[in-house]
Amino acid sequence: MHRSIARHLRRTPAVGAAVALAAGMLVAVAPAAHAAAGATLPFTSVEAESAAGNGTKIGPDYSQGSLASEASGRQAVRLSPGQRVEFTVPRAADAVNVAYSVPDGQSGALNVYVNGTKLAKTLPVTSRYSYIDTGWIPGARTHHFFDDTRMLLGQDVQAGDKVAVEAAGVQVTVDVADFEQVAPAADRPAGSVSVVSKGADPSGTGDSTQAFRDAVAAAQGGTVWIPPGDYRITSSLSGVQNVTLQGAGSWYSVVHTSRFIDQSGSAGGVRIKDFAVVGEVTERVDSSPDNFVNGSLGPNSSVSGMWIQHLKVGLWLTGDNDNLVVENNRILDTTADGLNLNGTAKGVRVRNNFLRNQGDDSLAMWSLYSPDTGSSFENNTISQPNLANGIAIYGGTDITVRNNLVSDTNALGSGIAISNQKFLDPFHPLAGTITVDGNTLVRTGAMNPNWNHPMGALRVDSYDSAIDATVHITNTTITDSPYSAFEFVSGGGQGHPVRNVDVTGATVRNTGTVVVQAEAQGAATFKNVTADQVGAAGVYNCPYPANSGSFTLTDAGGNSGWSSTWSDCSSWPQPGQGNPEPDPRRNLAKGRPATATGSQDVYTPGKAVDGDANSYWESANNAFPQSLTVDLGSSYAVRRLVLKLPPSTAWGARTQTVTVLGSTDGSGYATVVGPQGYRFDPATGNTATVALPGGTSLRYLRLTVSANTGWPAGQFGEVEAYLAS
CATH class of the missing domain: 2.60.120.260 (Galactose-binding domain-like)
Incomplete structure (x- = not known):
């Protein structure tokens, strides 16, 4: 069902999840003042650049294709063999997950020290899942440089203890460490069917595919139990319905497969919870369903407590997935999307998930064939999508994007995109009310190599048709955007209008160029939008094409800090290039040549x-x-x-x-x-x-x-x- 989509329009914007058919110390990077945005996570993250050690810090860098530009905070620490970075543990923990990169074609290990004592176990590191080339995507360069590696420490550490990682035999760039107190392994539910009783091999040596199929068939209406262990599955499961698949916890029960469930339909009632699915996807092949879930789980299903890693897409959802709940999961290191609601979804709730290092949109809704309706992305934390948007809504009716935290988009994406880019027909444009509320965007937006100028942190895009839905953008915080904060554009270059948009209650801090980047005809109303440390001017208002009509900004009161307008539509402002009067508190030299x-x-x-x-x-x-x-x-x-x-x-x-x-x-x-x-x-x-x-x-x-x-x-x-x- 997958096939390649080539796009050759003059102003190709974010890659978009649709191409997958073609396809200091931080708590999960959230600013303390905005803790309501993002997921409640079981781990605490510490950036390598804020830790002690003798490595070399790289970054900050926003250049497409550079290692630092894909790192959390746009900074990381490079370790030569024998060098180390030492983290101060922020809270009680017995496990660590490290985001890292090694040079292409190399593998090795990180030695681990707890309070100066070297552990017998090491953290394996490899470039196997990195350096993805998507040459068929306009503007894409080799990307996806980072990966994650995890281990149980075998002991408890307390807040203030020291955990160090040391490069062993290979250069390793360390980005961030997640420290976690892992809950004990869960007990087997009463009456469940164990996959081991059906012949599954918990050592990972034997092929457990048939055992899983037999357990699913035997447990209809009940629970399939996946005990602690490693299980190898060589082909996907199908016919999964009216059953719970449950593990002992995502640190204990691990299924190794690149295709877990692949089915076009299901009667529903599927519950998937509390284990890990780790794949072997080393490139992006859009004709292959190399996904954790490909297709439909059916109505009234759920996915929770999962660790999903090294796949093309976490969940590529087509068909009937009405009232699906996806919550409390980690989706890491996918070569394309984290999750995509690919049309027809009604009442889907995607909430409290953590996504890092996606090779396309981290979370997307794409209304192909029929509209996604009444669905939402809420309280998710998204870090480092390296080719597209943090969150993308491509069409759909009555959609909500609320209280998400998105950071460090790279190359071809915004933090949040609300778009009528269709990719394929039949497409259902935005309709009803689109609610974008309470989101925090940190270092989002990027220079688009196809446009030769940037995309904003939050983008509303009438790419293939006018925006006629009502779009409410409220209570937004945009911090350290390298370019603009809010962008209104007709990215296909056809001049479609952006209408019915209001922006209410936004705080913009340290935006590189402008607060509002208006490049389409249409109108938007702004109320209580405050900005400080604006790089160039408050507004860039230059619709494209030049004769396509004007964009009207209505001041509904309470706006401050962005009253000036960029005066020259023949040139795009560079970060920090003031016009007419830059903020006197801004460092004019920062980031300049x-x-x-x-x-x-x-x-x-x-x-x-x-x-x-x-x-x-x-x-x-x-x-x-x-x-x-x-x-x-x-x-x-x-x-x-x-x-x-x-x-x-x-x-x-x-x-x-x-x-x-x-x-x-x-x-x-x-x-x-x-x-x-x-x-x-x-x-x-x-x-x-x-x-x-x-x-x-x-x-x-x-x-x-x-x-x-x-x-x-x-x-x-x-x-x-x-x-x-």
Whole structure:
């Protein structure tokens, strides 16, 4: 039933789940102030870049195809063999899951230490499930660099204890560690049919396919019990209905198969719960149903407590799945979607799930053949979809997307997309009321290589037909979007209008370009939308095609921080390229292009403008003077510089002699502040402030270092530039 879909329109947006037919310390990355968004999870995540160790931090980076750009928080730690990262355990735990990457074609292990004592067991690491090439998708590059590996520690650790992982025999980039106190294995339900009693092999050596089929047949109206163990299934199950499939817990009962259930229809009443299904899918083959569930579970079914990993899609749902509940699951490392309601679904509830590292949309509804109706995605946590959207709604009637947390979309996706992109016919466009409420989007939106400019954190897209449904977008938090916050677009380039949209009660913080990116004809109403640290301007209002009509923004009151409009529709604003007046509190140099007269080893110029003082630029040694130049993108009246070195006490106090020069064109430079000695002392944060005279306008900022009492080179951990004195 799967076949390839090629799309060649000028403005191809997110890959979309439909192509699968073609196809610091964080608690699951949620900001503490918005704990209501996202899932309630059994584990606590700790980012590698916030932990101790002797590896090399990479990122932050938003460039498509880079390792750091696919990491949680856009940062990770690279370990050479023998190097380690040491996590402080945030709460009592006896298990850990580590997200990692190794170079293509390599495998190895991570040694594990608990409070300094090396464990006998290791965490296996491999590139087998990474480096996916989807060359048939316009704009796609090799992606899907990370993977997950887990282990029971064999002992309890407490909050404050130390768990370290050490690269053994292979370079490993560590992204994040999830620490969990795993519940004891569940007991066998009374009256259940054990797959072992039907001949299943819990050692994983024998083929248990027929045993599972026999157990399902024998347990109609009852429960199939999957005891602790590893079971190998070599072909999919079908005819599954009116039965419960239950394991002892997802850390104990593990089924190894790339196709668990494949059936076009079912009478329903299926309950699947509390075990793991781990596949062997190493590439994306859209003609193959390499999914945990492919097709229908039938009405009034449920999937809960599952660990689903290394498959193409977690759940690709067609046919009758009315009133299905999918909750409390982990779906990891799929080469395409996490879950897709592929038409006809009514009353489906997908809630409190954790999804990481999908190769397409993490959660999607696609109204092919008939509309998805009255269904919802609620309180899910989604991290690192690496080719498309966190959540995508392609058509459907009366759909709800509520209280989800989405972070770190990459390449071809938004955090949330509400779209009339049909992919195939017969398609059912958006209708009724679409409710998008209480969602938090962190570092979402991406540069689309097909458009040559970005997609917003939250996108409403009249791709193939007008948006005529009522779209309510309420109580949204958008933080650190690399580009825009809200986008209204007709991505197919046909100029269809976006209508009947209201945005109420949104908080936008540190968006790279604009708050509203309007590229379609139509209208939207905004109320109580507040923004701070806006990169370029409040609004980019340039419908495409240029003669397709205007987009009207109605101010319903309570809006603040985004009143300006980008003035030039012939150019797309770059992150931080202010027009007309950027926020004076914003660091104009962050993320801007940087060059230098020389650099030492990995201490390159970009390290001085990456927003992290722990990474640094170091010039060529023993060759004063040396210069670092930052292109701010536009000319600004810069009034203050903040120069930083890494705050670690390992950096002894030093004085650097620095001259500040400026240029508006990058060729002729004038001295802004003559050579002065600036003291950097770890006791006071290793920071120096440089006041610039008023009236100085510069685009290119050049710092020339002629002496350094602590090291024979110029060194900056961070160079920050501000309009405010």
